[in-house]
Amino acid sequence: MKVAVFGLGFVGLTTALGFADKGFEVRGYDTNTQRCAEISRGHLPFFEPGLDEALARHIGKTFLVADSALEAVEASDVCFVCVGTPGLPNGSADLTSLLACIDSVSESIPDQCVLIVKSTVPPGTVTEQITPYVRTKGLKNPVAVNPEFLREGMCWEDFMHPDRVVCGVSDDAAEDVLLQLYAPFHAPVHLVEPNTAEFIKYLSNSLLATMISYSNEMSLLADAVGSIDTARAFHILHEDKRLAGAGINSYIYPGCGYGGYCLPKDTAALAAVAQNKGIEPRILNGVISLNEEMPERTAEKIARAVNSKDSKIGILGLSFKPGSDDVRDSPAAKIISALIKAGYDDLYVYDPIATEEFRRMHRLPIYYAASAREVCEACDTVALVTAWAEFGSINKEFPETRFIDCRYFLGKA
Ligand SMILES: NC(=O)C1=CN([C@@H]2O[C@H](COP(=O)(O)OP(=O)(O)OC[C@H]3O[C@@H](n4cnc5c(N)ncnc54)[C@H](O)[C@@H]3O)[C@@H](O)[C@H]2O)C=CC1
Numbered sequence: 001m002k003v004a005v006f007g008l009g010f011v012g013l014t015t016a017l018g019f020a021d022k023g024f025e026v027r028g029y030d031t032n033t034q035r036c037a038e039i040s041r042g043h044l045p046f047f048e049p050g051l052d053e054a055l056a057r058h059i060g061k062t063f064l065v066a067d068s069a070l071e072a073v074e075a076s077d078v079c080f081v082c083v084g085t086p087g088l089p090n091g092s093a094d095l096t097s098l099l100a101c102i103d104s105v106s107e108s109i110p111d112q113c114v115l116i117v118k119s120t121v122p123p124g125t126v127t128e129q130i131t132p133y134v135r136t137k138g139l140k141n142p143v144a145v146n147p148e149f150l151r152e153g154m155c156w157e158d159f160m161h162p163d164r165v166v167c168g169v170s171d172d173a174a175e176d177v178l179l180q181l182y183a184p185f186h187a188p189v190h191l192v193e194p195n196t197a198e199f200i201k202y203l204s205n206s207l208l209a210t211m212i213s214y215s216n217e218m219s220l221l222a223d224a225v226g227s228i229d230t231a232r233a234f235h236i237l238h239e240d241k242r243l244a245g246a247g248i249n250s251y252i253y254p255g256c257g258y259g260g261y262c263l264p265k266d267t268a269a270l271a272a273v274a275q276n277k278g279i280e281p282r283i284l285n286g287v288i289s290l291n292e293e294m295p296e297r298t299a300e301k302i303a304r305a306v307n308s309k310d311s312k313i314g315i316l317g318l319s320f321k322p323g324s325d326d327v328r329d330s331p332a333a334k335i336i337s338a339l340i341k342a343g344y345d346d347l348y349v350y351d352p353i354a355t356e357e358f359r360r361m362h363r364l365p366i367y368y369a370a371s372a373r374e375v376c377e378a379c380d381t382v383a384l385v386t387a388w389a390e391f392g393s394i395n396k397e398f399p400e401t402r403f404i405d406c407r408y409f410l411g412k413a
């Protein structure tokens, strides 16, 4: 089976290499020509463990980067669309890239090729918008939706070992193709209506966001009461036998707000769907507004701990989470901006891998240190904003430094 993949970001490149690894012939295409050139040279455009080796194994063999949409899709049996679906100002998902992608294949897609939306799209999108759009182009191709559940930093591992595969299908052709594609992964494949598939994706991300906001609200409450060891309280909560050992526990834990490319935009998009359907999304609205407040609250907590506005403040961690160099919607950027706005502008920052990406995306007047040690040597107060394991015992190395543990993860000094 010949597979075309449109959009070679975290999801698209992983999907392309994952199917190549299972022996399918894959062609990828991205409108970002620089990204295509980099990938063709065997260079991964972002940090993602395991994906670099997969690229080295398959590039120029079972995986080729096409020079055009036409070259990618011609002769393909299935075409995955993995382009971005960012949030619009009203929270709804922006489908511009997705529709542009369909435009780009409409002249050349083979009649039998199954078009599969892997981008995250709100419930109702494929049935009410994508399929009708495809039909207005005069195309009769089957359309399906196959949401992706991988996490950044774990893209390869999550894609190659899925705990479940969800396929929203409304015809036999799409069903057959998806079953063949996923057979080598030996995971449960759920064939459901497209709306259900889309809904499952949002159930997942909105639940993660809800657990994080719940935990953050509890941490604010604990701070207000005082004399509460918040980290210890949550760890003891996790010992409840209904939670003990569950991976999900790490989301039932406070920090400085969820970030990244997906949780913020997906919660907002789901709330927008509810609003459009006349359902007041009371819980989601609370989850979102608390999350929007967290960076400001965190900056206030840091500011309260320092002596004066002239103090040098250290910030450890810039990526939205450890194990990733993605800085999209990273709480660090918002915390730093809030500190600068409040007049605390002597900031030393460090991240193990995200510094260059952060510098490129956020033009902030801050000093980029070469190590966590340099930050701790220069600053009296250091805030831990991203829970990189290497920061876990830094307080023991610098007993004189005041650490603000915004992720509740430092070992006791
Ligand atoms: N990043 C993640 O961890 C996950 C993302 N998703 C969803 O997958 C989708 C993609 O996300 P990412 O891979 O993170 O985005 P990304 O921003 O890393 O990659 C998207 C790529 O699509 C390309 N593109 C845009 N328009 C195009 C077009 N017309 N034709 C071909 N390429 C085009 C862009 O140049 C970019 O390289 C989104 O809907 C996201 O919500 C789902 C699960 C996990």
Ligand SMILES: O=C(O)[C@H]1O[C@H](OP(=O)(O)OP(=O)(O)OC[C@H]2O[C@@H](n3ccc(=O)[nH]c3=O)[C@H](O)[C@@H]2O)[C@H](O)[C@@H](O)[C@@H]1O
Pocket: 120, 148, 149, 150, 151, 152, 153, 204, 205, 208, 212, 249, 250, 251, 252, 253, 255, 257, 258, 259, 260, 261, 262, 263, 320, 321
């Ligand atoms: O749709 C998506 O894009 C993806 O969104 C998240 O994946 P990702 O954004 O890579 O990152 P997570 O590891 O879930 O982190 C999201 C936020 O939760 C926070 N988080 C993460 C993990 C954790 O244990 N605890 C925790 O608070 C992170 O700091 C971050 O702000 C979901 O976990 C994936 O299942 C989903 O496919």
